[in-house]
Amino acid sequence: MIEARSAPPQMMTDEIFKLLRDFIYETSGIFFADDKKSQLENRLLLRLKAHNLNEFDKYYYLLKYDPDSGGELRALFDSVTTNETSFFRNPTQIQALQEQVLPETLAKKQMAGESRLRLWSAGCSTGDEPYTLAIVVTEVLKESIPSWEVKIVASDISEKALRSAGAAQYNEYTLRLVPQTIKEQYFTPNGDGLYTVSDDIRSLVEPGYLNFADARRVELMRGFDIIFCRNVLIYFDDDLRRRFVSQLYDNLNPGGYLFIGHAESLHNISSAFKLVHFPGALAYKKD
Numbered sequence: 116m117i118e119a120r121s122a123p124p125q126m127m128t129d130e131i132f133k134l135l136r137d138f139i140y141e142t143s144g145i146f147f148a149d150d151k152k153s154q155l156e157n158r159l160l161l162r163l164k165a166h167n168l169n170e171f172d173k174y175y176y177l178l179k180y181d182p183d184s185g186g187e188l189r190a191l192f193d194s195v196t197t198n199e200t201s202f203f204r205n206p207t208q209i210q211a212l213q214e215q216v217l218p219e220t221l222a223k224k225q226m227a228g229e230s231r232l233r234l235w236s237a238g239c240s241t242g243d244e245p246y247t248l249a250i251v252v253t254e255v256l257k258e259s260i261p262s263w264e265v266k267i268v269a270s271d272i273s274e275k276a277l278r279s280a281g282a283a284q285y286n287e288y289t290l291r292l293v294p295q296t297i298k299e300q301y302f303t304p305n306g307d308g309l310y311t312v313s314d315d316i317r318s319l320v321e322p323g324y325l326n327f328a329d330a331r332r333v334e335l336m337r338g339f340d341i342i343f344c345r346n347v348l349i350y351f352d353d354d355l356r357r358r359f360v361s362q363l364y365d366n367l368n369p370g371g372y373l374f375i376g377h378a379e380s381l382h383n384i385s386s387a388f389k390l391v392h393f394p395g396a397l398a399y400k401k402d
């Protein structure tokens with residue numbers, strides 16, 4: 116007997132590509148340039164399958180006009196985001212944080228009689244970055260940590276990535292840059308090749324959903340001493356980069372630092388920050 120099979124999805128036409136790409140841009144700020152059509156097509160195939168659709172235009176109409184498409188929007192964001200990350204990514208930036216930026220920030224706070232330290236991992240993906248920040252803060256503060264009120268906000272648009280951040284379990288590959296002593300101190304092997312982040316470190320990190328295209332919500336993020344927003348701006352166009360980076364400036368306390376990706380730059384995006392050079396790393400300071 117011949118089994119009934121659903122027809123394979125039709126190719127994405129240029130017209131539907133533009134409609135979908137504009138929709139994604141309007142809702143998330145993530146921009147697919149003309150040469151990224153096949154990438155978008157591949158990423159959306161599973162969404163079509165999930166809805167038993169074989170035409171991209173039907174999926175577009177579902178997103179645009181179905182009143183129940185809110186949940187699908189979140190699934191769309193999971194599909195179109197790139198969540199690549201790792202612990203201690205770009206070690207020279209982490210070293211600059213540990214040896215220069217944190218000691219300077221803490222000394223300034225002590226002088227002012229403040230004990231509140233707030234960091235933000237903006238675009239935290241699966242949690243590797245905010246847990247790295249929490250480990251570094253713990254290493255710098257050492258036994259004085261109980262006298263500080265430390266919070267590391269970890270936000271992302273991908274709920275799937277945020278669920279992983281909440282589970283806080285990682286494989287050897289994503290821990291490959293973690294020094295052995297740090298690994299032994301802050302991770303527990305599960306015996307199945309995964310390592311769980313220690314409760315002390317987890318307690319410092321608050322993962323939560325935030326879409327950077329939502330300017331009103333981003334505006335509410337105030338009072339940060341240090342922001343890591345690495346490898347996120349590359350997915351936006353210059354308009355959104357300018358608007359979002361100017362908001363990050365407002366989200367920082369005076370004297371606060373912004374770290375962006377190693378290969379990213381604020382050239383033509385913002386002149387508000389002072390560029391600070393560290394060995395092998397750059398940071399942007401709100402002077």
Ligand SMILES: C[S@@+](CC[C@H](N)C(=O)[O-])C[C@H]1O[C@@H](n2cnc3c(N)ncnc32)[C@H](O)[C@@H]1O
Nearest residue numbers: 143196199200238240271272273326327345346
């Ligand atoms: C390549 S990862 C970078 C993760 C981490 N910052 C690092 O450098 O290792 C980029 C992250 O940005 C998130 N992202 C992309 N667009 C976003 C948006 N509009 N709002 C919030 N997060 C977004 C993605 O979901 C993804 O997890």
